[in-house]
Amino acid sequence: MTTGRRIAMFDLFGVIARHQRPGALVDMAAECHAPLDAFTEAYWALRPPYDAGRQSAARYWGAVLRRLSRPVGPGTTERLRLADIDSWSRVDDRMVGYVRSLRGRAEVALLSNIPADHADVFGAVQPWLRDLDYVALSGKIKVAKPDPAAFRHCVTAMRAAPADFLFVDDREENVRSARAVGMTGHVFAGLDELETAVDAWLATGTASPEPGS
Structure with a gap:
């Protein structure tokens, strides 16, 4: 059951931030x-x-x-x-801009696996994180994806219902875990596809089908 809120929650690395630097x-x-x-x-x-x-x-x-x-x-x-x-310090500026732009249409949250000392440094050099409605970093909340407790932590912290969330991650196992606790999930494959999925979710409460589904 939803409370009527719309909370777009994003993974960090592989979605908003780049994967580990080559080499x-x-x-x-x-x-x-x-x-x-x-x-x-x-x-x-x-x-x-x-x-x-x-x-x-x-x-x-x-x-x-x-x-x-x-x-x-x-x-x-x-x-x-x-x-x-x-x-692990690089971000995709287009994705940062897109995520920030969503705040006019939805609440925006972040759930990422990142050690606590990494989180301290990343937060200090990425001020856009302070623009988000909620940030959950595994090293700080003491639980990492795909453990369902990571998703339940965000639900409780935001005083929301699982059905209020669209969770976006580039790893299928994390999206499956989010869906298992009652969230809508989307496997990230690029910004254009994400925009379509988010627009569909905002309109209907259901993300557009995954490729090949």
């Missing part, structure tokens, strides 16, 4: 003198607790280095932390 993992692997394949596996396999705010940056990077059998030292972990933050 970043190569540079970080070289920093700790590790093979790229082994570094990449450790980087992603150990990431969930860090994203969800259950682990500090120092503990995360220490775990990565130990998995790679590399020395753990504060200088190395800090260089890796800063390189990692920089690698």
Whole structure:
């Protein structure tokens, strides 16, 4: 059941912000003198607790280095932390403009997986985040997508109903989780398609069909 509100809620990376900078993992692997394949596996396999705010940056990077059998030292972990933050720092200016423009027609929220220390830096250099009605960052709310609790957190925090939301993400598993808690979901594939889906949702409460559905 809806309360009659319209809340467009967006993922960050892969939607409004760019994916990780090309070559970043190569540079970080070289920093700790590790093979790229082994570094990449450790980087992603150990990431969930860090994203969800259950682990500090120092503990995360220490775990990565130990998995790679590399020395753990504060200088190395800090260089890796800063390189990692920089690698996720780019935004799509067209998407930022579009999201801000929606506030004349709907409430606008953000739900993103991002470690707490990344979130502090990103928020400081992206003032447009302060224009949004609600921002939920996994490292701060202590739960990450696709855990349904991340979506329920936003519903509760905004004092809304799940059916009030259109959630936009580039990852199908996150959209499925949003739909499972009662939100409308849209898999992001580009701005033109998104505009059509949002217009349909604002008019009818249902996003336009996904490609191939």
